[in-house]
Amino acid sequence: MANVVPLKPVQPQSAVAAVRLSQVRIEFRTRNRPPFKAVAPTDLAVQENEFVAIVGPTGCGKSTLLNAVAGLLKPAGGTVEVMGKPLAGLNQDAGYLFQQDAVMPWKTALDNVAIALEVKGVAREDALGEARAWLAKVGLGRFLDRYPHELSGGQRKRVGLAQVLIRHPKILLMDEPFGPLDAQTRQIMGNLLLDLWAGDRKAVLFVTHDLEEAIALSDRVLIMSAGPEARVIGDHRIDLARPRDASDIRTDPRFHEIHKAIWTQLRAEVAKTYGDAAP
Template identity: 50%
Template sequence: MTSVTNRNGTPPAIRIQNVTKRFRTPAGGTYTALQDIDLTVEPGEFCAVVGPTGCGKSTTLTLITGQERASEGIVEVHGRPVDGITPDCGFMFQSDAILPWQSVLDNVSAGPRYRGVAKAEAHERARDWIRRVGLAGFEENFPHQLSGGMRKRVALAQNLINEPRILLMDEPFSALDVQTRAKMSAELLGLWEQTRPAVVFVTHDLEEAIALADKVVVLTAGPAGRVKATFPIDLPRPRPVQEIRFDPRFVEIYHSIWEALREEVDIAYAQTQRTAEVAA
């Protein structure tokens, strides 16, 4: 297999080429979640993926992590085929993945300790990241004593303390209110700038995608989701997330992407309606 490199002579952080993913259904049939997907994410690049429900966004993330294997095609991370759980990869879920019986300090230090770092050093590093995400003073609190936004900050620190080269995020802020969501997006960009992992950020929110990303990838409606279009985001960095939406260029980009996305949303909605009619 020929190695693919970018203009700097290094392989992409993520390369997905001609990938199809099929699942067995409970009835014994086959469901095609993704069909002939092509996606490349460079080191340090922030890529947002949007598309209607059921288009295969989350499945794409599981292929990158190695939790699922492609039925056909190539999935590579830093030039190496994904043949197991991907190392140096953080994953932030839609629901809280922090341990409810552990304190903030123990949750954030868990990664280094699992990797063999001594407890004292792991706690020192954890306190630094807790400070970076704005939770200094809450080290001994437990998750049930935190707001939703604070728990998301814990999850960010929990991932970034391990200095992942790739960070995968599956609608991480969707459960938050609008104001907290905007605040978390701004904090995410600030933290991302410090270490610059490659990011794949799955979201249903097109405004969020444009405000955060270097490029936005639109997937077609499922089943057999495909890449319909990729849009570079030429807004300057650093970006004031809460104000960038008022930039005329932001509005132009939004309209361009929405034209591609709207048709897929309509198709997905029509499929849902037909399914509901059959079930009735």
């Protein structure tokens, strides 16, 4: 039986979390209608060096919470703290990797990565040097002069990952970053992410619909309930040894125990979105 705590989060003890949400609630207002209560008051924390994944039914507010942590969305109530300080405006400590590519089609892979430093005032020659190094780290050292249309989907994701990591963010916010890729490429990208993350173990908040991906990558998996007024209802410790291989770990008996325990809780929430379960 997997060691799970369905309601009370199991969080490492730390004086200062990399990310902490305290009673954060999110509403969307439209003309002539009552506010849509997307996320009920919610608490969660991601410690420094911790990889946390969020799973839940479609439309439950996973990406909405991530946007609040990024500073792209202002909560209707509660507080968002980053590295122990209240978040005001954009989260300057975070790098954000979206589901859709953020690469510019008119720039080469090298220029797409270098510009992440150039906009911060780094001299172009220095930025190009660091960009070459990061493209080598993500396995694209031979593709520096390729334009996005000349790269595969997985290769564009590697460019996007280098774009984010070259800025050395303290926190990685990842919203279905490998969603558009085929299953094999997703696992390859998962292993690349784990290899890069192992170097300095940044705090990671990773949104995904893929439960297997969440378990293979993370230290903890949070479950969100079906919306509206979604909330975190489960916090599961992933006690699989590191380092991991995102492919091989899926054959581990413990992986299947954890998957079964989480899916037992998640399945009921997913069913609600399809009208198969009573509210």
